[in-house]
Amino acid sequence: MKTNFNINSLLRENIKSLKPYSSARDEYKDITTKKMIFLDANENPFENGVNRYPDPQQNNVKNLLSKIKTVSKENILLGNGSDEVLDLIFRAFCEPNKDNIITLPPTYGMYDVLANINAIQNREVLLNKDFQPKVNQILETADTNSKVLFLCSPNNPTGNTFTVDAVEELLTKFNGLVILDEAYIDFSKHKSWLEKLEKFPNLIITQTLSKAFGLAGIRLGVCYASKEIIKVLNNIKPPYNVNELTQQKAIIRLQQIDEIQNEIAQLVSERKRLKNELESSISYVEKVYSSDANFLLIKVDDANKRYNQLIDYGVVIRNRTTQPLCENCLRISVGICEENQKLLRALKAIQ
Numbered sequence: 001m002k003t004n005f006n007i008n009s010l011l012r013e014n015i016k017s018l019k020p021y022s023s024a025r026d027e028y029k030d031i032t033t034k035k036m037i038f039l040d041a042n043e044n045p046f047e048n049g050v051n052r053y054p055d056p057q058q059n060n061v062k063n064l065l066s067k068i069k070t071v072s073k074e075n076i077l078l079g080n081g082s083d084e085v086l087d088l089i090f091r092a093f094c095e096p097n098k099d100n101i102i103t104l105p106p107t108y109g110m111y112d113v114l115a116n117i118n119a120i121q122n123r124e125v126l127l128n129k130d131f132q133p134k135v136n137q138i139l140e141t142a143d144t145n146s147k148v149l150f151l152c153s154p155n156n157p158t159g160n161t162f163t164v165d166a167v168e169e170l171l172t173k174f175n176g177l178v179i180l181d182e183a184y185i186d187f188s189k190h191k192s193w194l195e196k197l198e199k200f201p202n203l204i205i206t207q208t209l210s211k212a213f214g215l216a217g218i219r220l221g222v223c224y225a226s227k228e229i230i231k232v233l234n235n236i237k238p239p240y241n242v243n244e245l246t247q248q249k250a251i252i253r254l255q256q257i258d259e260i261q262n263e264i265a266q267l268v269s270e271r272k273r274l275k276n277e278l279e280s281s282i283s284y285v286e287k288v289y290s291s292d293a294n295f296l297l298i299k300v301d302d303a304n305k306r307y308n309q310l311i312d313y314g315v316v317i318r319n320r321t322t323q324p325l326c327e328n329c330l331r332i333s334v335g336i337c338e339e340n341q342k343l344l345r346a347l348k349a350i351q
């Protein structure tokens with residue numbers, strides 16, 4: 001349990017006093033009850049399916065997500081990809097040229113990019129050899145200007161999940177916000193932290209429809225947090241940040257949960273098969289790290305050489321060798337069965 005948490009002590013001054021933009025659809029919301037004509041937003045009235053502005057609060061998408069994830073709608077904010085959600089968090093809480101964030105490399109590169117864009121110092125504390133957070137070192141690195149700690153679990157590119165003990169200790173002892181990036185949670189055997197939102201008012205969980213839900217093209221990121229945090233982010237988001245086509249497509253897909261579950265099950269089973277094959281039949285693969293995500297991190301004899309050889313065979317993977325703790329490591333997304341067969345054939349051919 002986290003006590004004495006006060007969102008106001010973390011918010012930027014200009015955000016505290018912000019008067020948000022009020023859109024036409026914000027001011028008149030009651031669009032379902034009565035047959036009204038809408039002459040309030042300077043839209044083109046000729047119907048073509050998308051001539052009207054989208055719902056700024058994405059109510060139908062949130063209703064479905066709320067049911068699927070058993071989280072109240074007031075605890076959800078949607079963005080144009082997770083990237084927008086993360087950027088909103090920076091702009092709400094991190095004062096440029098003053099505050100700092102803490103990240104744990106090797107991890108998702110966007111945290112550092114967003115920190116740079118927002119003129120925020122990124123204090124890096126490497127993961128340990130087992131790719132777990134060094135809790136004491138992280139807490140020692142933090143000061144009163146450390147507003148946000150980024151935890152990515154399952155982590156990209158390592159694929160592992162952080163231990164419950166480490167995450168819980170950081171949530172309890174870190175005096176800023178803890179972002180838990182769960183982009184890959186639906187591929188994991190471990191539980192999401194969603195049900196701990198009430199216990200930890202400094203917890204922000206981000207998820208995405210880009211990975212397990214199969215909708216990378218529509219750009220829909222999801223943020224779960226306390227009502228207070230969601231309210232702040234809502235106030236600073238662009239009014240129509242999730243477009244109508246994205247909302248429509250998400251609504252259709254979120255009603256096909258069986259299909260999504262089936263795809264996830266196939267990918268998890270392919271991940272296991274691929275791991276076994278890589279370990280047993282490719283001589284230059286030195287290690288296949290265990291993964292709770294839809295990719296595998298492998299250590300090879302010479303990552304640059306193997307990466308280029310695979311390109312010649314028409315297979316593109318991600319070379320992670322320049323990342324800390326990832327020397328000679330390659331990251332391979334799990335494909336459909338035929339794609340994984342082709343990958344394995346190419347890997348065997350270059351032995």
Ligand SMILES: *Cc1c(COP(=O)(O)O)cnc(C)c1O
Nearest residue numbers: 081082083108156183208210221
């Ligand atoms: C892929 C990924 C995301 C997804 O970002 P979107 O902008 O929602 O597509 C977020 N976090 C991590 C760690 C990822 O690997």
